[in-house]
Amino acid sequence: MKRVYVIGTCDTKEAELRYAVERVQAAGAPALLVDISTASSTAAADVTPEMVARHHPRGADAVLGHADRGRAVTAMAEALTQFLLSRDDIGAVLGLGGGGNTSMVTQAMRALPIGVPKLMVSTMASGHVAPYVGPTDIMMMHAVADVAGLNAITRTVIGNAAHAATGMAVNAVPSSGETRxxxxxxxxxxxxxxxxxxxxxxxxxxxxxxxxxxxxxxxxxxxxxxxxxxxxxxxxxxxxxxxxxxxxxxxxxxxxxxxxxxxxxxxxxxxxxxxxxxxxxxxxxxxxxxxxxxxxxxxxxxxxxxxxxxxxxxxxxxxxxxxxxxxxxxxxxxxxxxxxxxxxxxxxxxxxxxxxxxxxxxxxxxxxxxxxxxxxxxxxxxxxxxxxxxxxxxxxxxxx
CATH class of the missing domain: 3.40.50.12030 (Uncharacterised protein family UPF0261, NC domain)
Structure with missing residues (x-):
């Protein structure tokens, strides 16, 4: 079975991301936690920031260790894009976060083919989402409360998103058989x-x-x-x-x-x-x-x-x-x-x-x-x- 890629910055949102992984697994799909922190992260993610950063065209040094957060975020988005494009086991992609994380994850999502399930839980999702979605089939889900701690609201929203991503991953839409x-x-x-x-x-x-x-x-x-x-x-x-x-x-x-x-x-x-x-x-x-x-x-x-x-x-x-x-x-x-x-x-x-x-x-x-x-x-x-x-x-x- 293909996996649900749960992506975010573990340096600030590890608990929320691990909760999403837990809900994906409980719903019946394997999950992969991908950490795209641009600051120092000690989380034991399945895929570390260093592993993602190595996919940048200029190598990991182009992504990590920048004092300028804007440059680091831009570079990590490119590295994440190349990382996802290199994978052949993606059943769905689930992102969680605020402005920076939403920018990074949705850039990578936009590079994936139409039809690959993509769901972004974001504090930005109740506003103008065209820059994030572009011409793709990304589903934007408003976080309601900031993705900053687990509480009655964030558990419900993140849990629903995890179940939705799992449902899309394990229930592939059957081919119509169209030959035209x-x-x-x-x-x-x-x-x-x-x-x-x-x-x-x-x-x-x-x-x-x-x-x-x-x-x-x-x-x-x-x-x-x-x-x-x-x-x-x-x-x-x-x-x-x-x-x-x-x-x-x-x-x-x-x-x-x-x-x-x-x-x-x-x-x-x-x-x-x-x-x-x-x-x-x-x-x-x-x-x-x-x-x-x-x-x-x-x-x-x-x-x-x-x-x-x-x-x-x-x-x-x-x-x-x-x-x-x-x-x-x-x-x-x-x-x-x-x-x-x-x-x-x-x-x-x-x-x-x-x-x-x-x-x-x-x-x-x-x-x-x-x-x-x-x-x-x-x-x-x-x-x-x-x-x-x-x-x-x-x-x-x-x-x-």
Whole structure:
């Protein structure tokens, strides 16, 4: 049976961690106590700080003995990440702690594949948890009282968490037996028509996973690709790139498209909704953008039309990554518009800006046997574009 890894800083929370280990074992699973103290610890843990620290790329000395706690915590998080990635007996990971421990443990948790149970009992769990959870399936459980001594509250919360982690470790979710190809699709409100048509055309022989292109959505897609759970993608909506480059609230990261290259999966891409940068309510738009073409989607969302110069930058940024892809790639340009509000008569209709985007992509494109640039004389939400996307997808997945 795989083990529940109970992780925390034994120099300050040994009693609480040992109680969690006790409850895991009582519930029927083997447990492993991992001590990630960055200060001196004399606890007899199953895995000591020195054992974890040796997994740091620069060795244990890069982690232990620092007077600067911030540097030590950062280094221990990296060492813990590499330690967990080296293990093949993880049934679940259970972390306990406050801010520092939560930061270290969840960083390592985020590196684990989707589906490996991850539960973090934290004093930080009732606030903004996106920095800890990211695009993964980490379960955050509020500690209620600080993890600083065993009492009626902490025993109950820690005990429940230990039982939950044990339950996930010993009751693996059975395989669905699904044999269809797992395909990721990216969608925004203004490309919904395109993705709906594409999904309907392929879902007979593909299991479709649609991701809302909200920054986190793109990261979730790529996490699942890295985990091997998504094996092909129709990445039609790349709007997160515009937010990343120009200060929007739904940005991708610098690693956007990185998982596609690492896994070399069949990938069909396009420029859906890169005509806009997303902000919150109208009052949140930076003053520098106050005279721009702004569209109030709803009281909480304001869209800013990208300029020709911004579109050139977007095109170059995307191509710099697409040109590195070594798997089968098709990239489609919808020449009559890239979002529902970029059509003739709509608020963001700007042929000059679109042409700047397309020209930048054409200029930066590097031809290779595995890659084809396809121009489609249609709007992105037209039936013709959906059919062209599916044709390209069939072309690169046939026989694979």
């Amino acid at each position: 190809r797992a395909v990721g699709l990216t969608m925004f409100g203004v490309t919904t028509a395109a993705i709906t048509q594409i999904r309907q055309l392929i879902e007979g022989d593909c299991e479709c996973f649609v991701f809302h292109a909200t920054g986190t959505g793109g990261q979730c897609l790529e996490k699942l690709i890295d985990s091997g759970l998504i094996t092909a993608a129709l990445d039609i909506t790349t709007t997160e790139v515009a937010d990343h480059l120009f200060g929007g609230v739904l940005p991708c990261t610098e690693d956007r498209f990185g998982a596609v290259n690492r896994r070399r999966i069949p990938w069909v891409g396009s420029v859906g909704a890169v005509d806009m940068v997303n902000f919150g309510g109208r009052e949140t738009v930076p003053e520098v953008y106050s005279t721009r073409n702004l569209y109030i989607h709803n009281p909480q969302v304001t869209l800013m039309r990208t300029t020709p110069e911004e579109n050139e930058a977007i095109g170059r940024w995307i191509m710099a990554r697409v040109n590195r892809m070594e798997g089968p790639v098709r990239f489609l340009l919808p020449l009559r518009g890239i979002s529902a509000i970029d059509q003739a008569g709509k608020p963001f209709h700007d042929p000059q800006a679109d042409h700047a985007l397309f020209d930048a992509i054409r200029a930066a494109w590097v031809s290779a046997p595995n890659r084809k640039l396809i121009e489609v004389d249609a709007h992105i939400n037209d039936k013709a574009f959906a059919e062209a996307s599916v044709h390209a997808f069939r072309d690169i997945t046939r026989g694979k």
